[in-house]
Amino acid sequence: MAIGVKALPFTFVAHGLGLAGAVMVLVWCIYYLGGLAFESTNKNLIFNIHPVLMLIGLVIIGGQAIMSYKSLTLRKEVKKLIHLVLHAIAIILGIIGIYAVFKNHNESGIANLYSLHSWIGITLISLYGIQWIYGFVVFFFPGGSATVRSESLPWHVLFGLFVYVLVVGNAALGFLEKLTFLENSGLAKFSSEAILVNFTAIVAILYGVFVFLTAISQSSQPEDDFSYSSI
């Protein structure tokens, strides 16, 4: 479903937004929320690992994995390897990030899996994992037949983008949920921290938009276009 514009300029905007988002979530969690720790008597520091790893992992590195096919000018096999390694890093960081929030809940006596954000999140990390395994088996090793590969590729792209859009949306849900907790505990609604969190979410959404635009635009290597964007 390639639109008639080049992908490369979109990737530049996405890289800038991704860098900004990573810095913003680190400033929030380290400067405003007190830092990150896996073991601490201050259980909030365990929670703080969650937004950092989910945004940098699933959203930013996951987005880089998607864009790498369109932005890099390398042999297809090399791009495929980069694509699956980046997605693997995204999933591993995502799993550690989800583990951190369970650890925080369990050590603080907070119920698990009651919120919309958590329900969607558990669903998405599962779908992301299934998509990765399918991609690995069919497109990498041992690899499906040429027919299976060419017929399932458009659905791999469509399903992958579908999961990614929901990942970005669920990140926005997470930022809003945590900020609402903080505001209910006394944080001023127009404080610098509240504004920072809202803008971090907006930067994440814009990053997702530019990843999506990259994915539906034309590769720098025209011969790749059919194989990648035939949805």
Next chain:
Amino acid sequence: MAIGVKALPFTFVAHGLGLAGAVMVLVWCIYYLGGLAFESTNKNLIFNIHPVLMLIGLVIIGGQAIMSYKSLTLRKEVKKLIHLVLHAIAIILGIIGIYAVFKNHNESGIANLYSLHSWIGITLISLYGIQWIYGFVVFFFPGGSATVRSESLPWHVLFGLFVYVLVVGNAALGFLEKLTFLENSGLAKFSSEAILVNFTAIVAILYGVFVFLTAISQSSQPEDDFSYSSI
């Protein structure tokens, strides 16, 4: 960007989900939250108009407007009229729904426009309105030249779907925000009301997914496919 499957079966699923979502948001706002009113000493009843009109208006009727091009087998002019009238109804209900939440805030002494949901919402109702006006002027009356129409149609579809995806995502943000307020005020995290609200959001997201799938699938009238789905 039509995928190689028929749109019609997707629209049936979407209609079922849309009906379910409308019933669920009405049950929540009338049975659990006490009903709807524009004038009341109980200011919560003014707020309750907001989720009902946003979900039924922008999400459900807006989705029907998008799908009408693919699901109906009528003359193109008739479908165009249905498309723009449904979107106009969606926008009008959306504006009344946003007015209700400002009225609730003003009469209850709550700050306006501090949350991520409100920022994204104000942006989206503006973009939705701009998109409608552009569509009306270029495709309906007085109508652009054939070149302008054919060149801008793919962007109209892409931008429209982009706004619609964000509308559905922002509805999820709204459900999560309101439920978090209620839970902070004592509502049990696994109460029937909390489960209902989360599932209403999930039904809304699934409705959006099926609207999107309808939009990128093949019309029942093959001759329309190029004109509608050439992104």
